[in-house]
Amino acid sequence: DSGVTQTPKHLITATGQRVTLRCSPRSGDLSVYWYQQSLDQGLQFLIQYYNGEERAKGNILERFSAQQFPDLHSELNLSSLELGDSALYFCASSAPGLGPNTGELFFGEGSRLTVL
């Protein structure tokens, strides 16, 4: 158990809908990262937050948005969903003072989104 909690584990929805994925980082970790994993694209970095502030942005679509709250949990909002958004969405966190390039990322078990 990594200590990173993601909900829901599975989500099935229809095209055009909006969903929210939630992540609680490990106790004491200030950074949260969101990744999308699909069969054709592999693991893609979406966005990173540090203590409530956006820190780095990857291949995140304009239809997607995220935020990190004062209690450090984070939410990833996906709107106007398309079939191609079906994927496994991972959240990760890292220890204070250790960026992802030198430290370890702790991953949750992911939220599997299916868009029908």
Added chain:
Amino acid sequence: AQSVTQLDSHVSVSEGTPVLLRCNYSSSYSPSLFWYVQHPNKGLQLLLKYTSAATLVKGINGFEAEFKKSETSFHLTKPSAHMSDAAEYFCVVSAGYSGGGADGLTFGKGTHLIIQP
């Protein structure tokens, strides 16, 4: 710019035989390199990391990897495969500077390790 290439999408070995998962990288900086493992329906877990210390790195579960700058490689090995090693393995390269954002990390496409009984 940096990139990482995992040379095999699938590797199949018999239980008890050696494992070799190959990874080549390119980086404009002195890189940090990582191997992560993903078991079915689980998140990724760090196996080992190289951050400019010893070139032979030992990780969890008997895995190790050797950083070879001249060959730009960071292959993952294990002397004897176990059924529980069946998983997806990801090689990751970073720009290697502390405090860098996650946009500085590049994941390989993964190697699926199959263990035959």
